[in-house]
Amino acid sequence: MQFDIFELMLSAFKKHLQELFPKTFKRRVLLAVSGGVDSVVLAHLCKQAGLEMALAHCNFNLRGDESDADEAFVLELADALETEVFIESFETEAYAAGKKISVQMAARELRYNWFKELRETLQFDHIFTAHHANDNLETVLINFIRGTGIEGLTGIPQVNEFVVRPLLLFSRAHIENYAREHQLQWREDSSNASTKYFRNKVRLEVIPKLLELNPQLLESFENTRRHLQQSSKLIEDYVSVIFPKVAKQEAYGYSFKVKLLRTLPNTKAVMYELFKTFGFTEWDDVHGLLTAQPGKIVYSKTHRLIKDREDLLLTLLPSQDDRKYTIKEDEEVVMLPMGTFHFELDEEVEKTEAGTIFIDREKLQFPLVVRRWQQGDYFYPFGMKGKKKISKFFKDEKLSLPQKENCWLLCSGQDIVWVINYRADARFAVEDSTREILRLSYTP
Secondary structure, three states, X not given: OHHHHHHHHHHHHHHXXXXXXXXXXXXXXXXEOOOOHHHHHHHHHHHHHOOEEEEEEEEOOOOOHHHHHHHHHHHHHHXXXXXXXXXXXXXXXXXXXXXXXXXXXXXXXXXXXXXXXXXXXXXXXXXXXOOOHHHHHHHHHHHHHHOOOHHHHOOOOOEEOOEEOOOOOOOHHHHHHHHHHOOOOOOOOHHHHOOOOHHHHHHHHHHHHHHHHOOOHHHHHHHHHHHHHHHHHHHHHHHHHHHHHHEEEEOOEEEEEHHHHHHOOOHHHHHHHXXXXXXXXXXXXXXXXXXXXXXXEEEOXXXXXXXXXXXXXXXXXXXOOOOOEEEOOOOOEEEEOOEEEEEEEEOOOXXXXXXXXXXXXXXXXXXXXXXXXXXXXXXOEOOOOOOEEHHHHHHHOOOOHHHHHOOEEEEEOOEEEEEOOOEEEHHHOOOOOOOOEEEEEEEO
């Protein structure tokens, strides 16, 4: 019986790897090993499958002597498997307090940041974690209870960047049976028995009740999850088709025609799919932008959606970069964060192109300064009489908020020479008496 179970699970594991992750047999793999039964079984299966592997263990220092005993156990496991092991100790509670996040979230961040560092530094190809079918069910139920879209009901991905989860095929019962049949030793985390953690409460109280209603819950869940995954991929395909039709790439991000969005069937659902990857969560507010007054803004942690006249504008949150950059005399090419400036003397004024102006070099006071515009700035727009505030110029030009925020000025002393890429200042224009004509070109 023991031999049959070993062959069944090992062959299923190897077949699973061969079908989904065939390159792992020729790559270096780092296994995340806590010392619990899941990660111990994963380590043994990988060893039996002949993978080139090493172990990585995080000591989060959350359970005193128990945490240290887990670390010692993983060191012994590495010796038994004759494989390399990496250990890292974290002050998890201090990290959580500093970032004002939960201890569980802190542990997750610390763990995956360290895994990524190990992978890049030591050139591992994949990180294997021991998530299994029960973890998948718990994750979906947690997402469902808290509220989620279809992607939250599709479960843990088999692959997420460099992280691979090869045990999702197996249930916790499969894993524990394998461990008992092979008399494997593992560590029990005492915190797993505490229902103060939401996930544990779902595992220990919710799922047993569901199993009473349906003993085949895991199988039913897996079938449903596959259907939802297929539906999710169908939606992704649909969005990938309509995105280039409704979105226009701009220097600051994307613009979306409000009139076109309104014509789409199931507009609110489509907007959810269009903007969910940018971190938005207030979907009534996002949808409400279609009928909002110009200037209304909805924020995520990383982006914002702005209602402009006829468009929705998607941008990153604005930078607070108020730095000033100087350009010395006689520099011909100057590369700055916002773009590149080319200076050259010319014999005559040619027809100007976008991004090019001609100015009287002798009127300039060096060094020139490149800075963002500020409230109260004014200039003398070329082709007009008198001066005008920059803010009024923007309004007349019908510039959007992102265009205003990304506008830079070229200044000589206290005077504006050029509202870059928009209008030059008449005070520096070439005249009949000009002796040196400077051609200035700018490329974003």
